[in-house]
Amino acid sequence: MAKMEVKTSLLDNMIGVGDMVLLEPLSEETFINNLKKRFDHNEIYTYIGSVVISVNPYRSLPIYSPEKVEDYRNRNFYELSPHIFALSDEAYRSLRDQDKDQCILITGESGAGKTEASKLVMSYVAAVCGKGAEVNQVKEQLLQSNPVLEAFGNAKTVRNDNSSRFGKYMDIEFDFKGDPLGGVISNYLLEKSRVVKQPRGERNFHVFYQLLSGASEELLNKLKLERDFSRYNYLSLDSAKVNGVDDAANFRTVRNAMQIVGFMDHEAESVLEVVAAVLKLGNIEFKPESRVNGLDESKIKDKNELKEICELTGIDQSVLERAFSFRTVEAKQEKVSTTLNVAQAYYARDALAKNLYSRLFSWLVNRINESIKAQTKVRKKVMGVLDIYGFEIFEDNSFEQFIINYCNEKLQQIFIELTLKEEQEEYIREDIEWMHIDYFNNAIICDLIENNTNGILAMLDEECLRPGTVTDETFLEKLNQVCATHQHFESRMSKCSRFLNDTTLPHSCFRIQHYAGKVLYQVEGFVDKNNDLLYRDLSQAMWKAGHALIKSLFPEGNPAKINLKRPPTAGSQFKASVATLMKNLQTKNPNYIRCIKPNDKKAAHIFNEALVCHQIRYLGLLENVRVRRAGYAFRQAYEPCLERYKMLCKQTWPHWKGPARTGVEVLFNELEIPVEEYSFGRSKIFIRNPRTLFKLEDLRKQRLEDLATLIQKIYRGWKCRTHFLLMRKSQIVIAAWYRRYAQQKRYQQIKSSALVIQSYIRGWKARKILRELKHQKRCEEAVTTIAAYWHGTQVRREYRKFFRANAGKKIYEFTLQRIVQKYFLEMKNKMPSLSPIDKNWPSRPYLFLDSTHKELKRIFHLWRCKKYRDQFTDQQKLIYEEKLEASELFKDKKALYPSSVGQPFQGAYLEINKNPKYKKLKDAIEEKIIIAEVVNKINRANGKSTSRIFLLTNNNLLLADQKSGQIKSEVPLVDVTKVSMSSQNDGFFAVHLKEGSEAASKGDFLFSSDHLIEMATKLYRTTLSQTKQKLNIEISDEFLVQFRQDKVCVKFIQGNQKNGSVPTCKRKNNRLLEVAVP
């Protein structure tokens, strides 16, 4: 987004007036009030046209930041509030862009802020001009020349803690791009008297204090100095320390700056040696010594100091000592040597110190110039900065003030010349008729001072060169004669005795009416100061020094170049340098900064009107304004003028289509501004009187307010309307929605009400129908009932006669039939399962069916048993037959029986057919084997048992050896008569044989077997089927067995638990075998 260009003007938000040219009415009072008002609002800068007035704020203001630099960069001079940067920018830009050399003239009294202003200008230019390593080095060198010069040329005075005691003009040179190339510094009139004497409350030049405070012990030793200020006569003690100034630190800064500027180490050292020598010179003291001729001759009191100075400077001690005692005057090839008295010796000493120091200062300036001078020969553009004292009007004004004021007079001259010239040029450029401008031209005063034939300076020189006694008084007399008629010269004793009775004018004084006011000068010292005399013996002694720098400072001491012509006087020197300066300035475009000191206390916020008034007078600021306003007070290009005021006229507002000039013409006509108040230039409008401008400004302000109101009105209207439209739209939407909602609600209500009504009506209708139907039904029922009863009555009446005879029996039979039928039908549904062991049977419903019920149960059981049996295979049948047989034989007789029921009867436990072991046995038997099982055969003799294979075939019972399978005995079944066993839970049984049979010879067998029940049963069944006789099975706990010839009783007894759960058998005696059953 393009940055919005905000057109601003100096006229915006002005405090007082930013440009004194616009001051109305113009008087000293309004001028000061305006300055004060602005000063109180921290506006320290005010313009007079392009001149900047700067009032020293004595505190740091936040108006020099890099942001401010940016603000003022490339802006038009009148665009922002007055600032030194605006002036700097204007100067720099016209230098860079229009190829015009510039000079910035800074004037003002001591402490008014000149030096600060010059630094601000330099720093601004440094900030906005080109960048780059080389450029930066040049900038740095230019800027760092300041601390060096300030150390040697500045001192604390009562007016300013850092007062420049010399005039300085610095040319900064730029290339065509505006990059700095280098610079040249010129210095004017160093206040060298300060070296030997300082007024009360002031100090010598900074460098002395800096050296003593900041130098290392080593350096001090080398320079033969002591740190204590009080050791040195030239250093005033009452203000050796300055508040807020660190001399030691400044010393380091200065040495550093010297290095940056390009001083070699040995050069810097030489400089300090000279400084030391000057300090030590002050300590040389003289005493009078009577001579033969009756005159006093001065002698050095203590030669120690002299010795040290000579060591330091490499001067022959005797030469210097002599130079302090004698003075050689050469006249017409004749050398006359006269002795010096003590006063003359002191004068000589001080003159030497002053000269040494001031020449050192000039050397420094030259040395710096050598470093900072531009290295190229290309054409340069130049910006000169002149930091020189303004008018000085003290109680006692002497030669220095005269010189200074002369310089200012010249500057005013150049100002007038250049301003008027510029003004005139502008008028010509703008094609405006030039008219006579009433202003004071100070050329006449300059002439009074500098005229070569009868100017004051010329008179002074004449006096100084004149042979015979020359005093200040004779000089004044001369002036009284020569200048008496001059309008600006005043003296009590002048030829035309205008001032004879003027008591404000002492006899030893003359007064000059400078452009900035009258100044009274004391003539005392004029001659001396103008002569600036240094005895030749001293300069020669200095030239003889071994110290290269000192030697170079006194070239006139070289006897080879002896020059009888007097050196130029201080006055003529100054005049010459001012002339050069003026010539220099005249080629440049001047920019003025007028510095004003608001108070004498170096304090912020204090504005002493009397003091300011004084300065305004001698700076000739009102004069400035007048000159500036001589023709037209204000001018402005047409475009910005039209832009600024176009709202004042209907035709030009808001847009003017034609050329700006016609626009302005229309505008001014419309506003009925008197024709004589303005003129139309080629590109600018010229306004004669500030009043007109302010009228325009007022109208503009008013109009702006109206416009603001208008804009506000339209904006408010627009805002209200848009707001209203929005509200309306919203309202419609809301209303629509609300209506919809309300209708919905209403519809729902109606619907639900309709439903309720409907349901009530339906309910009512339904109930009505129901009632009718019920009634109808009841009627029908009633009819049916009545009909039934009626029929009943009819039938009964008809059948009564038949019914009475058989009805009871019939009903009984029928009921019985019904019950039985029902019983069977129910039984059918309640049948238990077909399992023969299922004991369930439905309960009996009627008592009279009890027997039927039991019978039925029995029949059903038999039937299901049969059903069950019918499922059996033949083999199963056989097994069950056997099991049945066993049951019949043993059930409830033998305790062992129940445990056998679950065991299937297998018969052939030993698989004789399959086992090869029994092959022989198998071969021996041809019949079918029914039982093949191992049994224990009880030994008849002792009751012990042996295992035997027990075999039962269809016809025989066989016993075989278990191991060999050899048949031991064979008994045909017909010979078996009986089987005996106990009733208990044991497997013992006895097989009785027929008496007399072959098998019976050994007696009956007594066995024990795990399958007793099965074996007995099978034996019984086989015997029965073979012999058709039932085998006798005796179950008794005591039976007899035939063993060979004896009959032995086998007795079963309960409970002998000797062998655990196995029954044991024991032969008790011949007749008893006891079996213990557990």
Ligand SMILES: Nc1ncnc2c1ncn2[C@@H]1O[C@H](COP(=O)(O)OP(=O)(O)O)[C@@H](O)[C@H]1O
């Ligand atoms: N623009 C300024 N802002 C702040 N202080 C200033 C300004 N100008 C001057 N001063 C103060 O005033 C003192 C004297 O200024 P200086 O420039 O040395 O005066 P001059 O050179 O006119 O004798 C400075 O040391 C500084 O403290």
Ligand SMILES: [Mg+2]
């Ligand atoms: Mg200064």
